[in-house]
Amino acid sequence: MKKRSFVFLFMAMILAFAGCGKKNSQGAELDTDTNVSESEEAPGGNENTREVVDGKVRSYFTGEWIDEEIGNRRPLAIMLNNKQEALPMSGVNNASVIVECPVEKRITRWMGIFEDWEDMERIGSIRSCRLYFLHFAQEYEAVYAHFGQAVYALDALNSGEYDVLSGGTKYIEHPVSAMYDRVSRPGKDWEHTLYAFPKGIIKDIKKKGYDMNMPSDYSGKFQFAPIDEIEAYEDYPDAVFLQPGGVRGEGGFGGVKATFEYNEKDHKYYRSTYGNPHIDELTGDQVAVTNVIFQYCDGNVLDDADYLHFASQAEHNDCIVFTNGKMIEGYWNAVGELGVPARYYTEDGKEIVLNNGKTFICIIWNDYADDVVIQ
Numbered sequence: 405m406k407k408r409s410f411v412f413l414f415m416a417m418i419l420a421f422a423g424c425g426k427k428n429s430q431g432a433e434l435d436t437d438t439n440v441s442e443s444e445e446a447p448g449g450n451e452n453t454r455e456v457v458d459g460k461v462r463s464y465f466t467g468e469w470i471d472e473e474i475g476n477r478r479p480l481a482i483m484l485n486n487k488q489e490a491l492p493m494s495g496v497n498n499a500s501v502i503v504e505c506p507v508e509k510r511i512t513r514w515m516g517i518f519e520d521w522e523d524m525e526r527i528g529s530i531r532s533c534r535l536y537f538l539h540f541a542q543e544y545e546a547v548y549a550h551f552g553q554a555v556y557a558l559d560a561l562n563s564g565e566y567d568v569l570s571g572g573t574k575y576i577e578h579p580v581s582a583m584y585d586r587v588s589r590p591g592k593d594w595e596h597t598l599y600a601f602p603k604g605i606i607k608d609i610k611k612k613g614y615d616m617n618m619p620s621d622y623s624g625k626f627q628f629a630p631i632d633e634i635e636a637y638e639d640y641p642d643a644v645f646l647q648p649g650g651v652r653g654e655g656g657f658g659g660v661k662a663t664f665e666y667n668e669k670d671h672k673y674y675r676s677t678y679g680n681p682h683i684d685e686l687t688g689d690q691v692a693v694t695n696v697i698f699q700y701c702d703g704n705v706l707d708d709a710d711y712l713h714f715a716s717q718a719e720h721n722d723c724i725v726f727t728n729g730k731m732i733e734g735y736w737n738a739v740g741e742l743g744v745p746a747r748y749y750t751e752d753g754k755e756i757v758l759n760n761g762k763t764f765i766c767i768i769w770n771d772y773a774d775d776v777v778i779q
Contacts, residue, residue, distance in 0.1 A: 490592065496684050504764070505540075513531055532550055582607040673696050
């Protein structure tokens with residue numbers, strides 16, 4: 405991997421998809437496949453099946469103890485509105501994993517993976533689907549929730565091949581009706597007032613008849629350190645300030661001025677967006693995670709409206725994992741059927757072990773790898 409002081413250049417090859425765009429009747433944006441995963445190891449680096457202790461199991465997505473019922477239930481993958489005028493978000497700190505990826509107009513959008521959501525007040529504001537987010541959601545065996553979509557995603561959303569909770573916008577054939585509603589937000593445009601509400605989510609899932617049990621052969625996306633242990637990576641370089649898009653706006657992350665700053669006291673990375681701490685409106689707390697992953701992908705521009713696509717599958721594409729204030733360079737693989745989880749490896753082929761806690765994945769466009777700044 406080539407290095408230029410703290411700016412890193414990453415190049416990887418993967419085929420992306422192509423296809424055309426439109427708007428729905430309410431002004432939301434309108435923008436092909438199964439889920440399978442294989443691994444012999446369970447969360448936490450254990451080679452046997454997950455242990456149940458006092459009614460709890462280790463989460464597939466954080467490595468932490470959670471109620472067995474929640475740990476064996478499929479999560480929700482919910483699209484979140486990252487536009488500056490829509491912030492702050494509500495409920496984002498309840499997400500076990502956050503996936504951020506560029507969209508048109510060269511900003512980014514978030515998808516939160518929520519395991520424990522039933523007691524939340526609300527989640528949002530909600531944003532529309534891009535096909536690649538639907539693809540990334542399959543790695544978590546998640547039920548995918550969105551309101552609005554790019555035209556490129558319509559065939560997949562209407563195909564019946566995915567478990568989706570689609571809002572009632574034009575061209576969606578089987579929308580849900582209970583989970584989405586508006587919240588008064590004085591000074592905010594109407595498009596930034598839509599939220600998902602847990603009671604409605606429960607109703608819509610029951611109406612859809614989705615099986616919410618995690619597949620018995622699902623073995624997770626991440627490797628985690630043993631409980632109550634920290635994977636120190638003492639021999640690896642320090643990395644305490646991360647700019648996935650640097651200061652330029654073209655690649656998406658620069659457009660939203662994304663940064664992560666490591667706090668040695670709690671071993672977490674604190675996210676700022678548009679130059680300010682990224683706050684959860686419901687708690688007042690800044691978004692903070694234990695692990696950050698820069699996952700490099702090839703992408704392409706689909707049309708004159710700047711709609712994009714990124715491939716969720718690759719072999720030996722570059723990545724960097726940040727944990728405990730350290731930087732572990734390596735590569736990621738996701739080979740096989742769509743939905744095989746990407747796994748992360750050191751340069752010598754050992755699977756990277758994450759520390760227990762939440763993870764933030766930045767899908768970084770290879771075309772703008774030069775913009776990445778790490779200090």
